[in-house]
Amino acid sequence: MVSSPKLLSFLLLICVISVQAQDFNSVKSIAERRVPWLAKSLTLSKIISNEKDVFELSSDGKTVFIAATNANAAAEGLGWYLKYYCNRSLSHLGNNLSPVSKLPVIKEKIRISSPFQYRYALNYCTINYSFSFYKWEDWEKELDWMALNGVNIMLAPMGTELVWYNTLIKLGYSDTDAKAFIPGPAFTAWWLMGNLDGWGGPNSLQMMLSQAEIQKKVLTRMKDLEIEPILQGFYGMVPHDLNKKVDAFKDAQIIDQGTWVASEFIRPAILVPTNDKFNVVADIYYSELKKLYGSDIKYFGGEPFHEGGKKAGVDITAVAKSVQDVMQKNFPNSTWVLQGWQNNPADALLAGLKKENTLIIELFGENTSNWEQRKGYGGTNFIWSNVSNFGEKNGLYGRLQRFLDEVYRAKESPYGNYLKGVGIIPEGLNNNPVAYDLMLDIAWRNEKPSLEKWIVNYTTYRYGSYNQDIVDAWKIFTQTVYSSPINEKGNIVYQEGPSESIFCARPSLKVNPVSSWGTRKRNYDTKLFKQAVALFIKADNQFKNSETYQTDKTDFLRQVMADKGDKAYDDLVKAIQEKDKKSIKDKGNQFLTMILQQDSLLNNNNYFALNRWLNQAVALGKGLPDANNILYNAKAQITFWGPDNKSYTRLRDYAHKEWGGLLSSLYYSRWKLFIDEAMNDKITPANTFYDMEVKWSRDSNLFPIKKLNERKLLAIQKRILE
CATH class of the missing domain: 1.20.120.670 (N-acetyl-b-d-glucoasminidase)
Incomplete structure (x- = not known):
């Protein structure tokens, strides 16, 4: 029996509609969780474009159409519609997601593309200062926030405890000795960075298994949302007693790394990557990682000699090559992600790497311009980012104009071809939502926006509607707590995170700073700031329930x-x-x-x-x-x-x-x-x-x-x- 052409066309149309209706279910699920009042009116579809990350928005008042090149762009499109049309937003310090009385109409379709390959998020320290005790429900909200803000690459070394436990057991460690290497749940970041081991532990095997199960859910959701995870690579970090606990390593070249922070913590040792025993441990480590989290990981973090450590007599260039070679052997075409912090990564280390498989995160952009001083890190792809917050300490801070100026200055510089993305890398996220919103918003703008105009939009979507007193207050905030102060020489005033509160200090007659490397100095006019707060509070009655x-x-x-x-x-x-x-x-x-x-x-x-x-x-x-x-x-x-x-x-x-x-x-x-x-x-x-x-x-x-x-x-x- 032969079907008629009309019937075939009709069936084909039904198939196309059916496929389109199934596009980006992960993004539709975000809407169902966070804005159910909008979810039923969403139509999501895939588009083909020469540009990698593009979304299109249109709305007739009844249906909102989001077309995008991938799930990540579609999620950003949903976030964009919520912010700039519905005046709604999700944040780490409160949500403004109540239903709108009527869906806004977009009379002419808008098309937005990201000029950057990467939109990056997280610091190693964030894993502990913000996420130490996250359960799946917390991670689900976190990933929704990341997706709605267009993040497409995120540091995600959670669950590494079980990888290491299994590795050490395979090497011959006892259960007790393996657990002694792994820190407690609030201190894993500094272990992964090679600064300490064991502190805060030991963890039970049940705890490590639980964390691994959460990580599996996180990685599955990230894959659905097309957010690439950066897992922990093997760079030579081993227990400082490896050559004493395991006979096979008694003659291995292992360098004791001394202590971290004024002799207070014993560092893990470094098994020199050019040593033939390095590959033995690396292969076991990566094998255990694959068993738990899959073989499709594309990005790895971790690096030797972070914030000090002993490397005398070691060929750093050869070390870098060895680390990357074994990474590539276990995960072909993967990328090693390094931190641009202080003098890191050293020129000698970069010299040993395949540039096409290397990515650098410029950490401290609010204070330094390493990308420029290091001449684009010797021609290596990098992401411009800023720390802004240390230790997740409370305090209003974020050099908003600096963020805008530096990103676009780098983009237009001789090293602009190596600038592949922007991102946020705070030590803690539960503070200053304006700083993170602005940085991730930049990732979708080809031209530098006006901070003054952007702040008007920000306050409108953060609180739900426009208010002149709030806007006027925020203009003053950008001149005080969120300013980018310059000294008499025309240089940015150096400051590590927000100005600290004396109430939190260990008492003495000379408290400065409250914490090591912090500051009590106020680099803003406190009287003017207080006036702005009084102005902000004039809107209290209107936003009583916000x-x-x-x-x-x-x-x-x-x-x-x-x-x-x-x-x-x-x-x-x-x-x-x-x-x-x-x-x-x-x-x-x-x-x-x-x-x-x-x-x-x-x-x-x-x-x-x-x-x-x-x-x-x-x-x-x-x-x-x-x-x-x-x-x-x-x-x-x-x-x-x-x-x-x-x-x-x-x-x-x-x-x-x-x-x-x-x-x-x-x-x-x-x-x-x-x-x-x-x-x-x-x-x-x-x-x-x-x-x-x-x-x-x-x-x-x-x-x-x-x-x-x-x-x-x-x-x-x-x-x-x-």
């Missing part, structure tokens, strides 16, 4: 109070130095009251509450034999950090948090002791505070949130703005 507005309001008020804390601290120090007992008591009480007021303010918002972080740790540890240790990891990381065998550590308070619950417990107790002893002409020694910090970290208190009623909260707000 989570994003209320979260930002809390953050802005927190910053004003932290600014005021500097003056209160100076007054207290002066009283102590003058040994004026009455003044010490008065100034001390004032300072302690400010800490408690700050605590009350922050405890009224879950994003600034210690309880949120601790509950994540409890949830991850539920049913596991190391549940108590997981909670200990959560507390240790944000206080004394480690190790726990010294009376002083340079890393203490590195990841301090200006959070409700933490302010009223540890921070208040430290300052109260300091003030009480000052009344008796004593200065509390550092080891006393260290003991308090360790004791606090070992306690099981989860510090439940204690919210104030609106009247009391408004009273605190008024006092802050006085």
